Amino acid sequence: MARLDSAHPDNVEGPWFVDTRCIRCDVARHWASGLIEMDNAGRSYLARQPDGPEETAALWRPAEACPSQSLGSTEIRRPPAPSFPTS
Ligand code: SF4
Numbered sequence: 001m002a003r004l005d006s007a008h009p010d011n012v013e014g015p016w017f018v019d020t021r022c023i024r025c026d027v028a029r030h031w032a033s034g035l036i037e038m039d040n041a042g043r044s045y046l047a048r049q050p051d052g053p054e055e056t057a058a059l060w061r062p063a064e065a066c067p068s069q070s071l072g073s074t075e076i077r078r079p080p081a082p083s084f085p086t087s
Pocket residue numbers: 018021022023024025026027028029043044062065066067068069070071
């Protein structure tokens with residue numbers, strides 16, 4: 001679970017956030033391009049909150065795959081099923 005007490009300072013305001021435990025694997029930026037950006041140190045931060053279910057799903061994918069569990073939401077704790085494409 002992402003840690004709000006370690007939230008990246010560049011996150012935009014809102015429920016979704018990235019914490020500073022990000023290990024720069026690039027998964028989040030791949031799955032949620034345009035929502036997650038990279039800071040000068042290579043860590044991810046949330047550049048824009050999702051707008052609608054498709055963009056929300058685009059954040060759940062890296063939230064589930066993130067090796068450091070750095071991406072999460074303060075409002076939604078579980079992803080809508082399924083969050084990964086089934087075909
Ligand atoms: S998936 Fe996690 S560790 Fe990888 S870039 Fe995104 S926030 Fe960082």
